[in-house]
Amino acid sequence: MITLTEENYIKAIYHLASNGEKTVNTNAIAAVMQTKASSVTDMIKKLSEKSYVDYKKYQGATLTDDGKRVAVNIIRKHRLWEVFLVEKLNFSWDEVHEVAEHLEHIKSDKLIDELDALLEFPSHDPHGDPIPDKEGNFKHIEKIMLAKAEAGSTYKCVGVDDTSSKFLKYLDSNSIALGTIITIKHKEPYDNSVKIAFENTEIVVSQNVAKNIYLKKV
Amino acid sequence: MITLTEENYIKAIYHLASNGEKTVNTNAIAAVMQTKASSVTDMIKKLSEKSYVDYKKYQGATLTDDGKRVAVNIIRKHRLWEVFLVEKLNFSWDEVHEVAEHLEHIKSDKLIDELDALLEFPSHDPHGDPIPDKEGNFKHIEKIMLAKAEAGSTYKCVGVDDTSSKFLKYLDSNSIALGTIITIKHKEPYDNSVKIAFENTEIVVSQNVAKNIYLKKV
DNA sequence: AAATAATTTTAGATTAGTCTAAAAATATTT
DNA sequence: AAATATTTTTAGACTAATCTAAAATTATTT
Ligand SMILES: [Mn+2]
Ligand SMILES: [Mn+2]
Ligand SMILES: [Mn+2]
Ligand SMILES: [Mn+2]
Numbered sequence: 499m500i501t502l503t504e505e506n507y508i509k510a511i512y513h514l515a516s517n518g519e520k521t522v523n524t525n526a527i528a529a530v531m532q533t534k535a536s537s538v539t540d541m542i543k544k545l546s547e548k549s550y551v552d553y554k555k556y557q558g559a560t561l562t563d564d565g566k567r568v569a570v571n572i573i574r575k576h577r578l579w580e581v582f583l584v585e586k587l588n589f590s591w592d593e594v595h596e597v598a599e600h601l602e603h604i605k606s607d608k609l610i611d612e613l614d615a616l617l618e619f620p621s622h623d624p625h626g627d628p629i630p631d632k633e634g635n636f637k638h639i640e641k642i643m644l645a646k647a648e649a650g651s652t653y654k655c656v657g658v659d660d661t662s663s664k665f666l667k668y669l670d671s672n673s674i675a676l677g678t679i680i681t682i683k684h685k686e687p688y689d690n691s692v693k694i695a696f697e698n699t700e701i702v703v704s705q706n707v708a709k710n711i712y713l714k715k716v
Numbered sequence: 717m718i719t720l721t722e723e724n725y726i727k728a729i730y731h732l733a734s735n736g737e738k739t740v741n742t743n744a745i746a747a748v749m750q751t752k753a754s755s756v757t758d759m760i761k762k763l764s765e766k767s768y769v770d771y772k773k774y775q776g777a778t779l780t781d782d783g784k785r786v787a788v789n790i791i792r793k794h795r796l797w798e799v800f801l802v803e804k805l806n807f808s809w810d811e812v813h814e815v816a817e818h819l820e821h822i823k824s825d826k827l828i829d830e831l832d833a834l835l836e837f838p839s840h841d842p843h844g845d846p847i848p849d850k851e852g853n854f855k856h857i858e859k860i861m862l863a864k865a866e867a868g869s870t871y872k873c874v875g876v877d878d879t880s881s882k883f884l885k886y887l888d889s890n891s892i893a894l895g896t897i898i899t900i901k902h903k904e905p906y907d908n909s910v911k912i913a914f915e916n917t918e919i920v921v922s923q924n925v926a927k928n929i930y931l932k933k934v
Numbered sequence: 935a936a937a938t939a940a941t942t943t944t945a946g947a948t949t950a951g952t953c954t955a956a957a958a959a960t961a962t963t964t
Numbered sequence: 965a966a967a968t969a970t971t972t973t974t975a976g977a978c979t980a981a982t983c984t985a986a987a988a989t990t991a992t993t994t
Contacts, residue, residue, distance in 0.1 A: 503951065524972055537952055539973055544950090556959055556972055587830035597824045606815045612805035721981065742942055755982055757943055762980090774942060774989055936994085943988070953978075961970070 500548075502603045505572055507531065507541050508550055511561055512569030521558035570634040576602040577623035578613050584624045585617060591624040592666035625666075626657025626676055626712060640715075644680070644692060645708035652681045653713035660710040669711075672701060680713065718766075720821045723790055725749060725759050726768055729779055730787035739776035788852040794820040795841035796831050802842045803835060809842040810884035843884075844875025844894055844930060858933075862898075862910060863926035870899045871931035878928040887929075890919060898931065 510530040514522040527538045546553040550565035561569060579601040583589035589597075611632070614620075621637045622628055628636045641656050655678040658665065669675065674696070683700060684693040690705035703711075728748040732740040745756045764771040768783035779787060797819040801807035807815075829850070832838075839855045840846055846854045859874050873896040876883065887893065892914070901918060902911040908923035921929075 501950075525970095533951090534953065535972060536954080536974080540951075558972095583827070586834055587827065589826070589830070593826070597822065597827055600822050600824075601819075604815065604818050606818075608807065608811070609801070609805065609815055612807070616804055719980075743940095751981090752983065753942060754944080754984080758981075776942095937992100938994085939990100939992070941988100941990070943986105945986080946984090948981100948983075950980090951978100954976090956973105956975080958973070959971080961968100963968070964966085 500550075500568065504541070504545060504548070504550070505568065505603060507538075507545060508561065508565050508569050509572050511551065511559060512566065512573070515561065521560050523558045527559075567634060570630050572602050574630045574632075574634075575604070575610055577627060577629040578610060578617065578620070580623045580625075581617050581620045581629070582613060590666075590670070592663040592670070594624060595661060595663075622657075624676070625661045626655075641712040642714075643709055644682075644694070644703070644711040644713055645690065645705060647682045647692075647713055649682045649685050652679060652716055654679055654716050655711060656714045657712035658710055659712065665707075665710060668707070672703075673697065673699065674711070679716065718768075718786065722759070722763060722766070722768070723786065723821060725756075725763060726779065726783050726787050727790050729769065729777060730784065730791070733779065739778050741776045745777075785852060788848050790820050792848045792850075792852075793822070793828055795845060795847040796828060796835065796838070798841045798843075799835050799838045799847070800831060808884075808888070810881040810888070812842060813879060813881075840875075842894070843879045844873075859930040860932075861927055862900075862912070862921070862929040862931055863908065863923060865900045865910075865931055867900045867903050870897060870934055872897055872934045873929060874932045875930035876928055877930065883925075883928060886925070890921075891915065891917065892929070897934065 507527065510527055511522050514526050514530065524535045524538045524542070527542075528535045531538065542551060542553050542559050545551040545559070545565070549562055550568060551559040551561055553559045576598045579598040580594040583594040583597060584591060614632075619631075620629055622639075626639075626641075628639060630636050639656060642653075643659075644653075647653055655674060655676055657676070658669070674680075678696050681695045682692060683695050686692070686702075690708070691702050692705075692708045693700060693702045725745065728745055729740050732744050732748065742753045742756045742760070745760075746753045749756065760769060760771050760777050763769045763777070763783070767780055768786060769777040769779055771777045794816045797816040798812040801812040801815060802809060832850075837849075838847055840857075844857075844859075846857060848854050857874060860871075861877075862871075865871055873892060873894055875894070876887070892898075896914050899913045900910060901913050904910070904920075908926070909920050910923075910926045911918060911920045
């Protein structure tokens with residue numbers, strides 16, 4: 499039996515390990531979990547005893563295969579629920595995350611398999627993130643940061659890195675959504691801002707924005 | 717802020733109060749919650765401090781208006797999720813309760829309002845129980861126990877009292893469902909069993925079964 | 935009305951998850 | 965290589981929810 503809190507720690511460790519190096523340190527987990535390092539140490543010990551993480555004192559933690567399996571399953575549930583909220587319940591992409599944080603912990607294989615079927619087995623969530631299948635396999639997609647795109651080329655918007663409500667609303671207000679076809683007009687060396695064109699519009703986005711949008715060549 | 721456990725206690729008190737007298741005693745709650753009387757006392761004190769129940773030592777508990785509001789809201793969520801599971805995710809009526817027990821605690825007004833809309837504002841759940849609206853109003857339906865139905869009359873099956881998987885599967889195996897039109901053929905005084913007819917079938921049901929099926933005259 | 939039985943509450947522990955403050959280990963600077 | 969800074973762990977305490985065992989209260993019998 500695994501608790502909701504344990505699931506959240508495992509998910510946090512998984513995300514921290516995939517965005518960078520492999521062993522995850524205590525403070526990083528504490529930051530993500532909005533808790534103190536001492537609480538993290540306690541939890542890591544517990545997860546270690548339950549064989550979800552490998553842990554040596556002062557050396558950080560890594561997920562075991564079991565731990566990864568748990569993490570991927572929660573991510574699958576989280577992203578399927580996000581699709582459900584957008585496709586069936588008229589949520590916008592900046593509203594889904596919070597509710598999905600709770601729904602992801604509901605334990606029922608039938609529930610999630612049927613939800614998957616209802617949604618017609620979506621491959622990506624509303625933010626462009628891949629949804630692992632039942633066996634935990636991700637459909638990897640070729641994507642590059644807008645900040646690294648070539649001037650003159652045309653791309654399709656396929657994802658975002660920052661999924662905060664603030665950023666997503668910024669994109670909404672500028673009519674940028676998943677699927678939007680974008681041409682890179684100019685890369686400004688001075689501040690790394692990028693001028694982009696799409697649907698009769700031309701706008702300049704800051705480097706910060708450019709680093710948080712993922713594109714795929716078309 | 718209200719915890720999941722508090723919500724479950726409030727719901728238990730609500731159900732116990734509606735099935736019978738008005739003040740609910742400690743042992744009854746303990747039985748429903750599958751816990752010990754001493755734990756119930758602690759929780760009642762807590763709920764009393766939070767003004768969800770009125771409580772005097774040794775005198776049992778009653779829900780305040782606030783407590784009732786919480787209970788009805790959880791029941792609304794529980795039943796809407798049950799409808800969702802049956803209508804959209806191919807669950808059978810004996811599979812929904814357990815999952816709904818968890819889903820009912822997800823806190824999001826938009827979630828539940830949109831779910832209500834997706835399901836086209838159902839008035840009853842898969843077991844024939846009424847679903848309160850946003851304001852907490854139940855649509856009361858006229859119904860009588862099969863055990864109290866008149867011989868010779870014809871009725872529609874509109875609900876069940878026992879919602880255990882065992883009982884619902886018994887009904888499935890005998891092709892009795894909500895909406896089934898049933899004629900009372902004979903009431904056997906010896907053991908209070910009832911011979912009923914529906915869809916070219918005649919069967920005899922025990923008193924126990926007859927007390928757990930609700931009918932409406934047609 | 936006493937005695938007995940049943941119910942409810944209290945007292946004291948336990949577990950999960952958290953915290954603060956201090957100690958220990960590791961990493962970085964000088 | 966010492967000194968200093970940072971990170972991590974330990975120690976001890978707290979809250980929520982639970983338990984067992986004993987005490988207090990209420991209900992039922994005799
Ligand atoms: Mn999310
Ligand atoms: Mn997402
Ligand atoms: Mn139910
Ligand atoms: Mn029901």
